Amino acid sequence: MNAVVDTLTLSYAQAAAVALTEAMEADPNVVALGEDLGRGGVFGQYRSPEGQSLAARFGPERVIDTPISEAAIVGASVGMALAGLRPVVELRVVDFALCAIDELVNQAAKNRFMFGGQGRIPLVARMPIGLWGSSAAQHSQSLEAWFAHIPGLVVVAPSTPADNYGLLHAALESGDPVVYMEHKELWGSTGPVALGSRVELGKARIAHPGCDLSIVSWSRQVHACVEAAKQLADQGIGAEVIDLRTLWPWDRDAVLASAARTGRVLVVHEAVQVAGFGAEIAATVAEHSGARVGRLGAPRIPVGYAPVLEDESRIGAAKVLKAAHALLQR
Incomplete structure (x- = not known):
């Protein structure tokens, strides 16, 4: 693990931009490609905390704006990786990654x-997931289970x-090829970031302590679970939240x-419950x-555009609290 050199308060988007900037400065083989990178990305995830786009800093040969063709973007990145580069691929939202499913699943x-082992694919495919206010069924999916199912991919x-x-x-x-899923509604959230730190792949963290119930989650739902755990604590129930x-x-x-x-485990995710990754955890x-x-x-419904329909797909603290009580009574 690298030594921590400073701690800053950064947004979720800024934290990723700082990490990518550091990686690009340390290794000239790290490149980024995708749509709208020249202007800093749709969510500002390719823009420094000072507001400078990574394209302005590293130039168009390392931060590459591409045509609107996910298959071409990922296909090119696979070739780049085999040739010795370390591409970071921007797919804007996970829904669009389906246009590049062959390149990801059958090639990378x-x-x-x-x-x-003659070739390696050190590729990071960024696929923002989850609900994004009134973005409807084709911009709001959580498809992490699809990629966790595929041997050879890190998720x-x-x-x-x-x-x-x-x-x-x-x-x-x-x-290795990594499917990197950032939640669309977390981009503006802020918190302390220890520069120089690393988080080991495959290692969970305890987001809230407790001894009566385990709640397992990831991404944005961790925050809903922690909120529910605090309400349970007020009721004298200790819920351990695992991120x-x-x-x-x-x-x-x-x-x-x-x-x-x-003795009790509740798995919570924003993805459709049917055949979601929570089933794998529950079965284990x-x-x-x-x-x-x-x-x-x-x-198991498409995400609606209208807020009242969208809320049917949204898993908030109230739903977590209800599910936790139901499990505690079993």
Whole structure:
């Protein structure tokens, strides 16, 4: 782990921009490509805390604005990676990544295995996930389970500015193709970031202590779970909230250890509950512990445009609280 040199208060977007800036300064092979990078990215995630775009700092040969073709963007990045570069690919929202599914699933994920390790794909594909106020069904999905299912892909889902900084560095240093999922509604959230720090892939953190119930989550839902845990604490119930941080690899040891302490595990995610990654966690807990298990996810409906419809898919603290009480009564 690198030495911490300073701690700054940064937004989630700024933390990622600082990490990428440091990586690009340290390694001339790190490049970024995607749509709208020249102006700093749709969410400002390619703009320094001082407001300078990374394109202005590193030039158009290293921060590359591309045509609107996700298949071409990811296909080119796979070739770049095989040629020795370390591309960071911007796909704007995860919904658009489906246009590049072959390049990700059949090319990037499988190259190292199919060719006996002769080639590596040190590629980081940034795919913002989740609800984004009134953005409707084609801009609001959480598809992390799709990518966690694919051998060869690492899947990351940071929930805080500190993790967005440390995990992006770790993803860039991993040497493997990483699906890097930042939540659209977290870009403006702020928090302390220790410059020079790293977050190990596959290591969860305890976001809230407790001994009566374990709540496992990731990305934006961690915040809803912590809010619910605070309300449970006011009722005399201790809920331990585990932020997985990475979905593949995921920290089975941390989850199972928590399950052994509390005897009850609730998995919470914003993705549709049916066949969501929470099912994998729940099944693992059921197979390897005697804990009672519950799941909470979105209903199997497209996300609506109108706020009242969108709220049907939104998992807030009230829903977490209700699910926690239901599990405690079992």
